[in-house]
Every structure is written in structure tokens, then in C-alpha cells.
Amino acid sequence: MPDDLGTTLEILRRNYEDLDSSKSDEQLRHNMQNFLASVNSLVAHSYRIAGEHEETEEWEVEQKMRELQELLDGI
Incomplete structure (x- = not known):
């Protein structure tokens, strides 16, 4: 699977x-398989x-909770 979304969309x-x-x-079946594979990707x-x-x-969220706890500890 390509890592880049643009590449995935181009395919x-x-x-x-x-x-x-x-x-x-036959060509339709083959191309349908390729198209469906790219949709799955x-x-x-x-x-x-x-x-x-x-x-x-x-x-x-975890970072904000730590910051809040530090503020509360300072009170």
C-alpha cells in the first residue's frame, strides 16, 4: 500500500x-480487480x-492532563 495519499488517489x-x-x-474483469484493489488501498x-x-x-489529552496536574500541584 502506498504511504502517500496523493499516490493512492492517483492509482x-x-x-x-x-x-x-x-x-x-476479460479486460473488464482484470481492470475491475485492479480498481477494487485500489479502492481497498x-x-x-x-x-x-x-x-x-x-x-x-x-x-x-495526556499532555494537557499533565499540564493541569502541574498547575494543581503548584497551588
Whole structure:
């Protein structure tokens, strides 16, 4: 799976164009498989981005809690 979202989207776009220009049933099946694989890659990439965002939020919450505790300890 490509790490870069732009690359993932470019692959998806190219696979869609290939699918749209299929001339035979065999070519259509092959291009459909490639297109669906690129959709799956995009979904996986999206889940990974969401997971990274969640981890960042958790870290920020923990950091704010430590800062708050330090302020309370200083009172």
C-alpha cells in the first residue's frame, strides 16, 4: 500500500480510467480487480490516517492532563 495519499488517489484514478476504457470482458474483469484493489488501498489508508489522528489526540489529552496536574500541584 502506498504511504502517500496523493499516490493512492492517483492509482485509483488511473485504475478507474482503465476500467472505463475496457474493451473486452476479460479486460473488464482484470481492470475491475485492479480498481477494487485500489479502492481497498484507499480505505486502508483512510483507516490508518484516522488511527494516527486518534493517537495524536490521545497524546494531546495526556499532555494537557499533565499540564493541569502541574498547575494543581503548584497551588
